[in-house]
Amino acid sequence: MSLVSSLFLVFVAAALLLYYVVPKSFRFWVILAASLAFSAFLGFYTLLFVLVSAVLCYLGGLLAGPSKSNALRNAAAIITVVINIALLCAVKYYNVIGLAAERLNLLFGAVNGANKFFLYAVPVGMSFYVLQTTGYILDCRWEKIAPEKNFFKVLLFSTYFPQLMSGPMNTYANLSEQFEKAKEVKFDLSRIFDGAVRVAWGFFKKLVIAERAAMVVKMIYADHQTYTGWYVPLGVFFFAIQLYTDFSGCMEVVIGVSHMFGIELPENFNCPFFSKTVKEYWRRWHITLGAWLRDYLMYPILKSAPLIKLGDWSKAKFGKKNGKKVPTYIALFILWFAVGYWHGGLWNYVIGSGILHFIYIVLGMIFEPAFKKIRPKIGADKLYFRIFQSVRTFILMLTGFVFFRSATVMDAVDMYAAIFRKSDVPLDWANFSASGLDLANLIVMAVGVLLVFAVDAYKYRPGEDEAPKSAIAFLRSKGIVLLWAAFMVLFVATLLFGMYGLGYDSGSFIYARI
Amino acid sequence: MTREEIYGKLNEVFQDVFDDEDITVNDSTVAADVDGWDSLEHINLIVAVERCFGIKFTMGETTGLKNVGEMVDRIIAHLG
Numbered sequence: 045m046s047l048v049s050s051l052f053l054v055f056v057a058a059a060l061l062l063y064y065v066v067p068k069s070f071r072f073w074v075i076l077a078a079s080l081a082f083s084a085f086l087g088f089y090t091l092l093f094v095l096v097s098a099v100l101c102y103l104g105g106l107l108a109g110p111s112k113s114n115a116l117r118n119a120a121a122i123i124t125v126v127i128n129i130a131l132l133c134a135v136k137y138y139n140v141i142g143l144a145a146e147r148l149n150l151l152f153g154a155v156n157g158a159n160k161f162f163l164y165a166v167p168v169g170m171s172f173y174v175l176q177t178t179g180y181i182l183d184c185r186w187e188k189i190a191p192e193k194n195f196f197k198v199l200l201f202s203t204y205f206p207q208l209m210s211g212p213m214n215t216y217a218n219l220s221e222q223f224e225k226a227k228e229v230k231f232d233l234s235r236i237f238d239g240a241v242r243v244a245w246g247f248f249k250k251l252v253i254a255e256r257a258a259m260v261v262k263m264i265y266a267d268h269q270t271y272t273g274w275y276v277p278l279g280v281f282f283f284a285i286q287l288y289t290d291f292s293g294c295m296e297v298v299i300g301v302s303h304m305f306g307i308e309l310p311e312n313f314n315c316p317f318f319s320k321t322v323k324e325y326w327r328r329w330h331i332t333l334g335a336w337l338r339d340y341l342m343y344p345i346l347k348s349a350p351l352i353k354l355g356d357w358s359k360a361k362f363g364k365k366n367g368k369k370v371p372t373y374i375a376l377f378i379l380w381f382a383v384g385y386w387h388g389g390l391w392n393y394v395i396g397s398g399i400l401h402f403i404y405i406v407l408g409m410i411f412e413p414a415f416k417k418i419r420p421k422i423g424a425d426k427l428y429f430r431i432f433q434s435v436r437t438f439i440l441m442l443t444g445f446v447f448f449r450s451a452t453v454m455d456a457v458d459m460y461a462a463i464f465r466k467s468d469v470p471l472d473w474a475n476f477s478a479s480g481l482d483l484a485n486l487i488v489m490a491v492g493v494l495l496v497f498a499v500d501a502y503k504y505r506p507g508e509d510e511a512p513k514s515a516i517a518f519l520r521s522k523g524i525v526l527l528w529a530a531f532m533v534l535f536v537a538t539l540l541f542g543m544y545g546l547g548y549d550s551g552s553f554i555y556a557r558i
Numbered sequence: 559m560t561r562e563e564i565y566g567k568l569n570e571v572f573q574d575v576f577d578d579e580d581i582t583v584n585d586s587t588v589a590a591d592v593d594g595w596d597s598l599e600h601i602n603l604i605v606a607v608e609r610c611f612g613i614k615f616t617m618g619e620t621t622g623l624k625n626v627g628e629m630v631d632r633i634i635a636h637l638g
Contacts, residue, residue, distance in 0.1 A: 188618035338597055339621045346601040347620060355605075365577070372598050509590070 045085040047210070047297050048250050053243075055082070056301050063305060064231045071227055075204070075305065076196060082205035093170060094203050097131065100124055101177040102198040105184040109191035121185040125178055132174045133389070171386060172211040175336055177202050180216045182340055189217050197223070206302045210294050212312040212332040222307045229306030238516050241527065242300025244534040249293030251542030253492040256485055257286035263479040265449050268458065272465040280442045283449050285493060288317070291330070314512045315504040320433040322404040322440055327508045333383070342379045346371060369409070377402055387448070392456055396447025404440055488541045559637055564611075564630050571610050575603045585627030611637065 045052050059078040063071055083091045104124030108117050180201065184191045192198050201219050229235075264271045264279030271279065292313045302309045316329035326334050345351060351371040359367030377399075384398020423429060450456035469475050477483070503512035519527040565583070572581045576594045589595040595603065604620050607613075607629070613636035623629050 183618070186617035188616075188622060342597075343601060343620055344617060347605065347617070352605055355602075368602055376598075507590075 045082065047294060048247060055085075056304070060236070060304055068227050072196075072200070072223065075223075075226075075307075076200045079200060079203040079205040079208070082208065083203055086209075090170070093131075094173065094208075095199075097128070097173070097177055098199045098202045099195075100127060101180055101202055102192070102195050104181040105191040105198065106193070108181055108185040110187060117185055121181055124181050128174050128178045128181075132171060132386075172213055173202065173208060175333075175340075175386075176213050179213070179336060179340055183216055188215075192216070192220070204302075204307075206298045207309060210291075210298060211330075212295065212298070212310050213336050214310065214332070218310070219307075222309075226306040234520075235306065236304050237527070237531070238520075239300040239302075239304035241516055241531045241534070242296045242303065244531055244538065246293040246296030246298075246300060247542065248492065248534045248538045249289040249296065249496065251538055251544055253489055253496065254286045254290040254293060255543035256481055256489040256492075257282045257289070259480040259485075260476075261286050261449065265459070268462040270467075270469055272462040272467040274471050275467065275469075276446075276459055276463045277442070278471070280445050280449075283445050284438070284442055285489075287445065287448075288313075289492075289496060311512065314508075315500040317438055318434055318500065318504050319437050319508070320430070321408055322401055322437055323408060324508045325437055325441060326401065326405075333386070337379055337382055337386075341382055342375050345375045345378055351375065373406055376406065380405075391453045392447045392450050395453060396444040396450075396456065400444045400447070559634075561630060561634070564633055567610055568607070568626070568630065568633075571603070571606050575599065575606050583626045585625065585630070587626040588624070607633070613637065 045055065055078075059074065063074045063078075066074055080091065083094050101124070104120055107120030108124070110117075112120075180189075180198070183189045192201075197220060198216075200223065201216055204219065207214065260282040261279055264275050265283070268276060268279075295312045299309045299311070310332055312331050314328040314331060316325050319325035319328055351374065354374070355368055355371040357367075358370035361367060362370070380398040380402035381394060382398070383401070384394035384396070387393040387397040418424075446459050447453065447456040450459060473483075477486075481489070499515050502515055502518065505512060516527065519530050569582050572583055572592065573579050576592055576599070578593065581592060583592075589600070601620070604615055608615060611633055613633060615632065615636075619632050623632065
């Protein structure tokens with residue numbers, strides 16, 4: 045079931061009705077039943093996967109918690125984390141697994157799909173789920189939380205339906221606290237309405253903007269033998285629009301739906317395209333993934349005995365200031381490799397969402413002392429420099445998006461080469477609109493993008509860890525009529541201009557496929 | 559060791575890690591108050607504090623400390 049479908053809206057409405065009608069003590073069971081039903085809608089193997097994984101997570105947590113011997117705790121944590129990582133790899137390489145199984149089936153005498161010896165099925169979109177349950181086991185081992193004795197609470201934590209497929213990733217401490225609070229939440233129309241506005245905003249971003257941008261992206265990425273020269277940066281620019289409105293739109297739907305149940309989820313985006321540096325960008329884009337990898341991967345690596353020893357050695361060798369950076373760079377490399385791998389398990393993701401950003405961030409760190417000296421001389425406090433910083437960061441992100449959207453590394457390299465190839469198809473209106481994005485559609489998309497930009501400009505706070513301002517709270521403060529008007533505009537605009545309906549297959553959210 | 563004595567040593571650690579002899583910390587000091595205290599420098603600070611007091615923070619403590627006051631509480635707990 046896609047989050048951007050009428051079926052999902054009906055599902056949410058039914059779950060909400062039941063949730064607020066039953067006695068408060070039954071709410072937990074309603075939300076758990078809804079979550080399991082949602083998994084079942086995704087397919088039998090998804091349901092099986094989440095159930096088996098939840099049992100593993102529950103047992104792993106219990107055995108890794110205090111009051112056991114350290115050897116047992118370590119063994120439990122290592123075994124369950126390794127199984128989880130293996131599951132993640134299986135999810136990432138399901139194509140390869142499927143191909144291998146089919147070849148073996150042929151060897152074992154399968155004919156036309158019958159008499160299969162090896163049956164295989166790997167659910168997609170479980171990357172968020174696997175990391176979240178791994179975090180639970182590590183939290184138990186590191187005594188951040190006490191292991192949960194009630195299996196059903198672990199089951200709900202791991203299967204909570206709004207965030208199951210696309211995040212935002214959460215910790216057990218946060219989510220279980222929210223589930224406890226939600227038991228006491230009173231039915232409040234304004235809460236439901238605020239959530240509905242976010243859902244409408246998410247649908248608008250996805251159906252009005254992302255799906256239109258996707259037309260140009262598809263045309264150019266699919267054929268950069270024909271679409272060369274300026275077409276390439278144009279295609280990558282449209283992909284940036286598509287990816288941002290797609291993923292942030294998905295988060296609006298997820299967080300909005302959860303808000304209706306009185307369960308607050310963390311924000312995953314904080315105006316990323318206003319970032320001054322690549323490092324800041326990653327504190328504003330997919331925030332919960334960055335936080336997860338920092339807490340559960342980078343910190344343990346940096347705090348491990350070998351890296352501390354290496355740090356002592358490098359400080360003695362290169363001096364205190366430079367020496368302490370050596371282990372930091374190693375940990376950052378592992379972190380960014382993991383970020384890239386998590387996005388897709390192929391080298392184009394490892395480079396485009398990982399290693400390239402590692403290089404940008406490390407170069408930024410190396411040149412920071414020199415930049416500090418130069419900044420006062422070039423008027424770095426002026427508006428023009430501030431705009432330059434955001435534009436530069438955006439362009440650096442585009443260089444990664446070339447790899448992210450390409451099928452392979454060689455495909456991405458060829459796309460870079462295509463920038464310098466002469467095009468037989470000049471970049472004019474007739475050729476551009478062959479993508480399907482005619483003038484009317486382009487205007488609709490451009491108005492949508494301007495609206496997203498304006499909302500982000502309002503929400504933006506310069507502190508990268510500061511929570512963004514709430515546009516809904518702003519509208520509400522100006523009067524409920526304005527909030528209703530905003531909802532109606534989004535609702536009607538999505539109905540009129542959304543890319544959906546008979547004969548049109550709206551693509552699933554990009555990050556729900558990861 | 560009293561809280562004041564811990565702060566005396568802790569100030570030295572902060573000054574050394576962040577290369578600034580003017581740093582003094584208190585219960586309410588948070589990362590945003592200290593120039594250079596970001597997610598990467600955090601681990602250098604934690605390791606330096608561990609060495610100074612001869613203790614070992616758990617990973618939960620490493621990632622969960624909300625301010626310097628909590629850090630001092632944990633140091634006192636470890637020192638027993």
